[in-house]
Amino acid sequence: MIEISGLGKTFIGQDGAAVRALDDVNLTVQENEFLTVLGPSGCGKTTMLKMIAGLLPWDQGEIAIGGAPVRGPGPDRSMVFQNFALLPWATVLDNVAFGLRMRGVGKKEREERSRELISLVGLSGFESKRPGELSGGMQQRVGLARALAVEPSVLLMDEPFGAVDEQTRRLLQEELLAIWEKNRLTVVFITHSMEEAVLLGDRVVLMSARPGQISEIVPVPLERPRSSDVGGVERSSDYVNITAYLWERLREMHEERSVVAGSGPSV
Amino acid sequence: MVTAARRRPAWVRALDSNLTYQIGTFVLFALGWQVYGTVWGGLLVPTFTETVEAFVELVGTREFWDAMFVSNQALVIGFALAVGIGVPVGVVLGRFRTLERYLNVYLNILLVTPMAAIIPLLVMSVGFGLLSRVILVTIFAIVMVIVNVRAGVRQVDPALIQMARSFGASEREIWMRILIPGALPSIMTGIRLGLGRAVTGMVIVELLMVSLALGNLILEYRGMFNGPALYATIAAILIEALVLISLARLLERKVAPWAPNNQKGANQR
């Protein structure tokens, strides 16, 4: 269980201006929950995720995982990055094994384990390729395998499928769901896509910007296991209603901002 | 299906390679030289063939190889120093920006100073020995090494460092597994460019400071108005530089084959 209470963070930009990236964020993520986070650009989604990962300090509040306060990166968490963050000089096998290596797992065991994960994400046969020889979708499969290899109980994903094409994205979503159904870990998944948030999440956290706050948490009562096949979840009225509702809310936020922005003298 | 590249006969592919073009331009250059040398050459501009003859003769002399040995002593030691000092300094400067603020001035001075101007200073303080030649070669080469290595460390994707930290990497592991490998292509480029400068330094110091070895040969042949021998000596130095740089280029591709600059078909920078 991840408990976030009263989390706040102010960045001082290079021009000296203060940006309230997060303000009084309270959130509890249940064990084995798939939580998706949605919100306008700049609302602090990445900031919050990096804090959970232990990569970024905060100013106010507390984050605890399983009752223990977060003080830095830990073996219980791993992260999948939007731009993959693969080592260009290392092979697929070494990239997947990277996390295990940092955690001191011996060569033989780590390669064995990495091979398993490579086949889990459907990349068997590509072990000795370098990232530059792979497509975007394949690269993110490597990123996913690397994160799963260390057997985290919490998987943190920052727009992991944002940089791949639509078809690949759908395939990756299905694979992720299948993996999650099997392994049941806690997932915090940031996305820009309402459809993705609803398709994947048990709940959708809707954030608003300036200051970054949680504006609403929308439960998604769709049956599991879900898939995006024809006749799958996407046809159900719940799915349609929730995505429509999220879109409405996001548009409202956008309009509020335009009103604020437009309240000055017009040029 | 057979691809077009595969169906083409070997000789066509050979014609298409870089080497063919290079040989082609060289032949043109040699022809032009020959014509110029014959028509307008006079005493100090020998023809291409005269130069080749002189070159063959030159490499047969004991004097030449002695000169090569003495000159290259300074080159080898000076270049090794430049790499040995330049790489760590570049890495540290790339990682710690504050330190760089203090040292940038000196680096810029090294970059813009005409090195020839330093030579008298060097001679006055260190004398004419091997030491001052080594120092000059080092100064010549080290700037290229430092600047390239620094740039290399700096362009390592910060997302990779963050990724490593998220998996619990220590600072040491970040250096060993992210920064150094990430900067390796630039480190190799710095070493190659530094090598070129080291050769320059080696010759200049002998021409301007201590009339010795290869530099001395050049001065001597000039004094005797021996055009062919003069040109042959210079050609020997050029050939050495080209061979060394090609070797460095080869090593660069071998060590960092993933770098875009080292991919097959990529042009030399």
Ligand SMILES: Nc1ncnc2c1ncn2[C@@H]1O[C@H](COP(=O)(O)OP(=O)(O)OP(=O)(O)O)[C@@H](O)[C@H]1O
């Ligand atoms: N290192 C930093 N220095 C200064 N300001 C920062 C820094 N990191 C983030 N910010 C600011 O904090 C706010 C939140 O940033 P964050 O990256 O968390 O947004 P986000 O919700 O992930 O946006 P996006 O959807 O575009 O990825 C933004 O206004 C951003 O400009």
Ligand SMILES: [Mg+2]
């Ligand atoms: Mg973000």
